Amino acid sequence: MEPMSLTTVLDRTRIAMSEIADYAGALGNPALRLGVTGLSRAGKTVFITALVHNIVHGGRLALFDPAAEGRIRRAFLEPQPDDTVPRFAYEDHVEALIGEDRRWPESTHRMSQMRLTLDYEPEGFVARNIGSGRLSIDIVDYPGEWLLDLPLMTRSYEEWSRTMLEASRSARCAPLARDWHRHLATLRPKEPAPETDAVKDAELFRAYLSACRDAGASFSALPPGRFLMPGDLAGSPLLTFAPLPVPEGETAPKGSLWAMMARRYDAYVRHVVRPFFRDHFARLDRQIVLVDALTALNAGPEALQDLGRALGDVLSCFRHGPASWAASLTGRRIDRILFAATKADRLHHTSHDRLETITRAMIETALERAEFAGSAVEVMALAAIRATRETTVRQNGDALPCIVGVPEAGETIGGETFDGSREMAIFPGDLPDDPQAALAGAARDTVHFVRFRPPWFEAAGPGDGASFPHIRLDRALNFLLADRLA
Ligand SMILES: Nc1nc2c(ncn2[C@@H]2O[C@H](COP(=O)(O)OP(=O)(O)OP(=O)(O)O)[C@@H](O)[C@H]2O)c(=O)[nH]1
Ligand SMILES: [Mg+2]
Incomplete structure (x- = not known):
């Protein structure tokens, strides 16, 4: 702290x-x-x-x-x-x-x-x-x-940079981070750099974050939150910073790109995260x-x-x-x-x-x-x-516990794509009995959830x-x- x-x-x-x-x-x-x-x-x-x-x-x-x-x-x-x-x-x-x-x-x-x-x-x-x-x-x-910004309150810029870079090298995120990583390789954090370098870095970092979000790749790789949802901070200089590969155990040289990014990160935490x-x-x-x-x-x-x-x-x-x-x-x-x-x-x-x-x-x-x-x-x-009711469907002598609702347009099950207008009885599958097995991924193959439209409701x-x-x-x-x- x-x-x-x-x-x-x-x-x-x-x-x-x-x-x-x-x-x-x-x-x-x-x-x-x-x-x-x-x-x-x-x-x-x-x-x-x-x-x-x-x-x-x-x-x-x-x-x-x-x-x-x-x-x-x-x-x-x-x-x-x-x-x-x-x-x-x-x-x-x-x-x-x-x-x-x-x-x-x-x-x-x-x-x-x-x-x-x-x-x-x-x-x-x-x-x-x-x-x-x-x-x-x-x-x-x-x-x-x-x-997702709240954890930034207890992290220094250097710690945050390391976590973000590590997450961006994970199997799920790395393909989305290519452009940003390529630009990072051209930067020298310990030397002074023009503002345009920082702006470009922040832009590529933001593009990477939104690609991660759109792909549903990761939550923990996503902060700072205002990069994705700027609210009234859209275009603000408070958002022109990004992680840099900085060495452990050293401090940022005065006037360096590293020092500039760290200062902006601190300002973001102070003016945005803490008040929130x-x-x-x-x-x-x-x-x-x-x-x-x-x-x-x-x-x-x-x-x-x-x-x-x-x-x-x-x-x-x-x-x-x-x-x-x-x-x-x-x-x-x-x-x-x-x-x-x-x-x-x-x-x-x-x-x-x-x-x-x-x-x-x-x-x-x-x-x-x-x-x-x-x-x-x-x-x-x-x-x-x-958004659903329950029913039982008989299939090959088995009684399947099903749910009935109107799947959102574009949702698919077993190759069938729904148009958002028809009610369907769906068997979502059973969750595994053992929670540890479920956390290890066992549910991925046994259940399939679809998004339903809101239920009919008389105003x-x-x-x-x-x-x-x-x-x-x-x-x-x-x-x-x-x-x-x-
Ligand atoms: N079937 C069903 N779907 C729900 C229910 N609550 C939320 N959803 C679905 O989840 C989506 C997200 O719900 P929101 O309430 O907008 O989520 P949020 O946490 O406010 O999301 P952000 O505003 O993006 O932070 C909705 O668009 C629905 O598709 C629910 O009780 N039943
Ligand atoms: Mg909401």
């Missing part, structure tokens, strides 16, 4: 100030900050949309006690607490999902925030006579790519980590290891990063964390237990590295929006009990929220 800098001290002060603001708000209206954490395409935006829609519209939430007991009197969206962050485009996402052509929301390009407020009846006779309670839940949505962490992760009360384990299972053992590594890197920040001092300063820490394997509706429910076991095995190392001492941890398989008014179908969204909400609505 670097010695505490002035910015760190300023960060502390700012967190302390915003804590005071939170407390001021809390006097009349307690707020709970729910962190919805997940790498890109894990299902964050869909989860937040389904959570709000189900609570506001009184959807089927039999396992979410306050809802099942009829204690939620009113649920509504309030202006979000931070004026500098745009509001989560909840209505647009719902519109996409239930509109004529039923689309999933677009990949997220910038940060947004939302406050959901619940008026509830407290549990028990005495409490009920005292009156009603109110809880606000603050949720932030952001591009998953940005999450400080403003959105250092003050969380509860956290749900969404993991798209199915896509990785389908892609094979490297993808699974890579996903586990990337999650471990991210989660370890909650110990090594400013979180620890934030917690010691504010007394606030994450006391419940839920790991959710998303999109479980792509599997028959008879495989859900296995999906949970595999997910638990995958995050085990991540859990060891991250410090969650004293927090309650749970793992479950869920679908925020269930309905608030409070009429109609919302998106889901799998265990209510159990997740119960774990994350119910005790605060008691």
Whole structure:
């Protein structure tokens, strides 16, 4: 860890100030900050949309006690607490999902925030006579790519360069890194270099990162996140840096290309990554980590290891990063964390237990590295929006547990390509019994998942009990929220 800098001290002060603001708000209206954490395409935006829609519209939430007991009197969206962050485009996402052509929301390009407020009846006779309670839940949505930046807070430019270069030489990434590597070979890091060299290096590095992402080659090889999703930093000089092959145990000569890149890397961490962490992760009360384990299972053992590594890197920040001092300063820490394997509706429910076991095995190392001492941890398989139903198909005397849904246009099974308009019964296969075998890649040959279009859903008014179908969204909400609505 670097010695505490002035910015760190300023960060502390700012967190302390915003804590005071939170407390001021809390006097009349307690707020709970729910962190919805997940790498890109894990299902964050869909989860937040389904959570709000189900609570506001009184959807089927039999396992979410306050809802099942009829204690939620009113649920509504309030202006979000931070004026500098745009509001989560909840209505647009719902519109996409239930509109004529039923689309999933677009990949997220910038940060947004939302406050959901619940008026509830407290549990028990005495409490009920005292009156009603109110809880606000603050949720932030952001591009998953940005999450991969958090580990940069504890890495020097030199360490980061080595990790990135090593990843770029892996079998999956090397073919995509050719142009960038060729340019790297022409650079002399220890000597002064014109700005154009740095610009070209950063451009080729960015091209390599986006090729990696498009090929689904790797998560852990991807940071810095703003290179792929610049948000309002598009074209900013903060993004003109790239890894260099630098020798271990030496320091950057003054005025060298190496020194220039290191300075820019530090500026990126200071001006982009730290504020992102400080403003959105250092003050969380509860956290749900969404993991798209199915896509990785389908892609094979490297993808699974890579996903586990990337999650471990991210989660370890909650110990090594400013979180620890934030917690010691504010007394606030994450006391419940839920790991959710998303999109479980792509599997028959008879495989859900296995999906949970595999997910638990995958995050085990991540859990060891991250410090969650004293927090309650749970793992479950869920679908925020269930796009399939189940059926049994008889084939050659066997009963196959199948799922029925409309595969997205372009999805293929057994040589057949779907056009996105027909409903199909699909046998996705069985997950292996043994989680270690699954992590070693055994599922690649036994299961095949397709992407489905969102389910048919009659647009309905608030409070009429109609919302998106889901799998265990209510159990997740119960774990994350119910005790605060008691
Ligand atoms: N079947 C099914 N598919 C889902 C579900 N949730 C998400 N998906 C699929 O996963 C994709 C990504 O979901 P998003 O919610 O956009 O993911 P995200 O984490 O917000 O991704 P970024 O914004 O790119 O970071 C969607 O477009 C759907 O195809 C689910 O509950 N069921
Ligand atoms: Mg999103």
